[in-house]
Amino acid sequence: MPALLRDFPKPDTEVAMAVQTLTTAVPFSGTQRMTLTLSALLLGVFLVYGAGLANSAVLHDTAHDTRHSYGFPCH
Amino acid sequence: MIIRLLLAAIVAGLVSGVLMTGAQELKVTPLILHAEQYETGRAVGHSADVSSPALILLGELFNPIDHAFAHADGEEDSAILLGLDRLGGTLMANLVTGAGFSLILLAASLMAGNRITLRTGVLWGAAGWLVFQFLPAIGLPPELPGFPAADLGERQIWWMATVVLSAIALYFLVLRNEPWAKALGVVVMAAPHLYGAPRPIDISSDVPALLGAEFAVAALATTAFFWVVLGLLLGGAVDRFGRA
Secondary structure (H helix, E strand, O other): OOEOOOOOOOOOOOHHHHHHHHHHHOOOOHHHHHHHHHHHHHHHHHHHHHHHOOOOHHHHHHOHHHHHHOOOOOO | OHHHHHHHHHHHHHHHHHHHHHHHHHHOHHHHHHHHHHHHOOOOOOOOOOOOHHHHHHHHHOOOOOHHHHHHHOOOOOOOHHHOOHHHHHHHHHHHHHHHHHHHHHHHHHHHOOOOOOOOHHHHHHHHHHHHHHHHHHHOOOOOOOOOOOOHHHHHHHHHHHHHHHHHHHHHHHHOOOHHHHHHHHHHHHHHHHHOOOOOOOOOOOOOHHHHHHHHHHHHHHHHHHHHHHHHHHHHHHHHHOEO
16 A cells, blocks of 8 residues: 555545554654644745735736636626 | 646646647637727737747836736737747647646646546546635636726635635535534535625726626636546546556
């Protein structure tokens, strides 16, 4: 089982198998997984907020057409 | 490993951002430029005429009115980061947005415990489109410059709340099998729309309705393209780099 997230169980089934998978085969520890999730989420939200929502004139003017295209509230 | 996956997700987002820029230039930007002629009464796009970014930045320090709020009132100049032209600014914003959405999609698949792969990438991309584009658009349709709109802060708060609630709703609807979870998903998805998006008091506009209709469809169509491409690329990247 080489992969980080492969064949993850459905939440209401195969939980025991999932635990086994996580503990025996996945090279990622729970902490590493949490680190990956949180860093991806925080960095992603930071980037999207900066490009799409931040109330800065320079950012707004640079991203103007992008904000309209993605339907971010603008103006 | 963590860094490698993060970088792979960022690259998938950057590539999607480049492709999105092409789709935008083809279908969306012409409509924005057209609408701006009605917005300002001039045949000049308000972001197109950059004289000296440094001077403008200096001026903004002493200008109490934020351009983000002001430019429907016929602003004269605008400042784009690094002195880029309009297309350059859009490309840069698309790169940042693409990388951001890609990282959020990766984090969502990790949190949901359902791996994004090349095979499931289209579905994850479609989920991203529903959450960030289509469901918020029910209350706040993609708007052209010059369209009437309610207070910016209120709309942004409603938009963010709708995105978060829609993501939670999709989790319950798609990834949980219990009947109560399906019901809860429907309720959570409908909640922001029952509450209602902020509406402008006066809905009259100089921008023709036909342009607005074309723009709403073009914006949703090009972002659908973006999210499908992003889902596929991110799925492929996780397939490739999620291994030990």
